[in-house]
Amino acid sequence: MSSTTSSQPYTHEDLSRWLACSRRFWLQRHVEPSSEALLMQGAASGKGLDASPAAQDQALRATFPQAIVIDTPQSETDWLQAIARTHAVLAEGWLAGVREDEGRAILGACLESNEGVRVRVDVLAAGPYGLRLFKVRYATVGDERDVDMVALWTHVAARNGLRVQSAGLMLVDTDFVYPGLGCYAGLFREVELMPVLGSRSVPDWLVAMRACERDTEPAPPDEAPCHTPSPCAFVRHCGQLEAGHGRKDPADLDLVGRELAGELRELGHISVRTVSLDELPDERRRRAVRAVQQGRPIMEPEVADLIATMAYPRYALRIDTIGFALPSWPGTRPYQIMPFQWTCDVEQPDGRLSHHAFLATQQGDPRRAFALSLIEVLGTTGPIFAYNAGFERNRLRELATAFDDLASALEALQPRIVDLFQVARAHYYHPDMCGSWSFKSIVHALAPETRADQFDWQGITEAQEAFALSLQGVLGQAQLDSLRQALLAYGQRQTTALRGFVRRFSEARTKP
Numbered sequence: 001m002s003s004t005t006s007s008q009p010y011t012h013e014d015l016s017r018w019l020a021c022s023r024r025f026w027l028q029r030h031v032e033p034s035s036e037a038l039l040m041q042g043a044a045s046g047k048g049l050d051a052s053p054a055a056q057d058q059a060l061r062a063t064f065p066q067a068i069v070i071d072t073p074q075s076e077t078d079w080l081q082a083i084a085r086t087h088a089v090l091a092e093g094w095l096a097g098v099r100e101d102e103g104r105a106i107l108g109a110c111l112e113s114n115e116g117v118r119v120r121v122d123v124l125a126a127g128p129y130g131l132r133l134f135k136v137r138y139a140t141v142g143d144e145r146d147v148d149m150v151a152l153w154t155h156v157a158a159r160n161g162l163r164v165q166s167a168g169l170m171l172v173d174t175d176f177v178y179p180g181l182g183c184y185a186g187l188f189r190e191v192e193l194m195p196v197l198g199s200r201s202v203p204d205w206l207v208a209m210r211a212c213e214r215d216t217e218p219a220p221p222d223e224a225p226c227h228t229p230s231p232c233a234f235v236r237h238c239g240q241l242e243a244g245h246g247r248k249d250p251a252d253l254d255l256v257g258r259e260l261a262g263e264l265r266e267l268g269h270i271s272v273r274t275v276s277l278d279e280l281p282d283e284r285r286r287r288a289v290r291a292v293q294q295g296r297p298i299m300e301p302e303v304a305d306l307i308a309t310m311a312y313p314r315y316a317l318r319i320d321t322i323g324f325a326l327p328s329w330p331g332t333r334p335y336q337i338m339p340f341q342w343t344c345d346v347e348q349p350d351g352r353l354s355h356h357a358f359l360a361t362q363q364g365d366p367r368r369a370f371a372l373s374l375i376e377v378l379g380t381t382g383p384i385f386a387y388n389a390g391f392e393r394n395r396l397r398e399l400a401t402a403f404d405d406l407a408s409a410l411e412a413l414q415p416r417i418v419d420l421f422q423v424a425r426a427h428y429y430h431p432d433m434c435g436s437w438s439f440k441s442i443v444h445a446l447a448p449e450t451r452a453d454q455f456d457w458q459g460i461t462e463a464q465e466a467f468a469l470s471l472q473g474v475l476g477q478a479q480l481d482s483l484r485q486a487l488l489a490y491g492q493r494q495t496t497a498l499r500g501f502v503r504r505f506s507e508a509r510t511k512p
């Protein structure tokens with residue numbers, strides 16, 4: 001990293017960095033981050049690809065049909081033009097003396113204060129007694145950082161002589177039902193923040209930021225957020241790389257549960273290695289501690305008998321869901337859990353295997369087609385293996401509630417579901433699981449060759465994020481086909497892993 005001193009105006013990002021960690025703020029102002037740091041920053045900010053910027057723009061315009069949009073400045077020249085344009089629009093009286101319901105606003109109003117602070121306000125709208133200022137959050141609740149940002153924006157607006165009547169957040173209203181055709185009017189609910197902004201002393205913050213910037217590099221504060229909510233761009237500079245990536249200790253006392261771990265600590269234990277099996281209340285915890293003490297996985301042989309009782313055909317099922325802040329399909333609500341993909345392997349008594357899958361497209365609410373195709377593949381007999389099957393059960397219940405005519409067929413699937421999570425917990429433990437029974441942990445322990453916990457399509461590592469992208473209409477056909485193939489292959493790896501668990505349980509008498 002090379003050292004420079006920035007003469008750039010402060011932005012809300014500078015304030016966020018300073019509030020989170022003064023060292024991060026200082027480094028950003030003084031040091032040119034390495035390309036690696038910039039990459040980490042990019043990876044951190046690329047999360048949350050839920051609705052496309054175009055769809056978000058459409059939602060805001062539905063709320064403010066007469067809005068003037070000022071594009072996000074990309075350069076110093078852009079900033080100067082955007083600030084000039086904002087002032088010109090205000091000077092024309094665009095937001096003066098108009099009713100709220102006329103939907104007039106400036107989206108992306110750019111302002112600069114004479115203290116050297118620049119902000120781009122999400123919404124500056126007309127109100128009966130002055131301006132209404134909003135930060136837009138595609139979330140159901142705001143947080144302290146939102147209040148900080150609104151405080152900064154309000155301060156800069158006041159320094160520009162603007163009369164701000166109210167300042168707050170526009171949050172997603174979960175009661176909203178999307179009627180379709182891009183009609184997002186009513187999506188947002190407003191939360192007034194003016195009464196709490198007094199607790200934020202923005203002038204004091206700015207003075208302290210200047211002092212911090214002029215001083216030498218600060219020490220890392222206690223509890224610096226080096227890895228939350230995403231890795232800081234300076235973790236390598238600060239030597240914090242390992243702190244957030246350290247492996248859990250397989251012998252950690254918390255393995256037996258927090259409460260019991262506390263009691264064992266009081267008795268002088270610092271790891272489960274010294275704990276006597278007699279001190280543990282049930283077989284599941286005794287098995288886990290035995291596995292750690294013996295340094296090997298333990299699988300109870302009876303699990304093979306349990307699996308042997310299960311008839312054919314056998315089904316392995318995974319369901320994937322998504323919850324959009326901005327509903328994509330008519331008749332659905334924000335954050336409604338929408339099943340978009342199922343994958344199912346069917347194994348016959350003679351070993352024949354068939355693979356089946358459903359993956360939603362842009363064409364309307366997929367739930368009925370999802371349910372119909374699933375009912376057809378699952379038939380009427382045979383165990384349906386799932387992991388943490390409460391999730392699959394709940395999705396089937398929701399579909400049964402949504403479609404009366406399919407309810408009996410969907411409800412008939414419930415008793416056939418075999419939860420491999422319960423089977424595993426009652427018969428198995430691997431020290432590498434470190435007390436975690438997540439799908440990822442069990443895949444690592446029982447079917448690592450499947451890589452069923454890993455999704456990667458052109459750097460997107462979350463299947464939901466990839467699926468959301470597939471709906472946005474921004475990909476060419478070849479890209480879209482490639483992304484859909486990646487999602488289908490991911491589902492296939494998951495059901496292969498489920499079958500792998502069952503096979504390993506079946507082999508319990510021959511190997512652990």
Ligand code: SF4
Nearest residue numbers: 021024220226232238
């Ligand atoms: S790595 Fe941690 S201590 Fe260093 S700048 Fe980032 S948040 Fe602050």
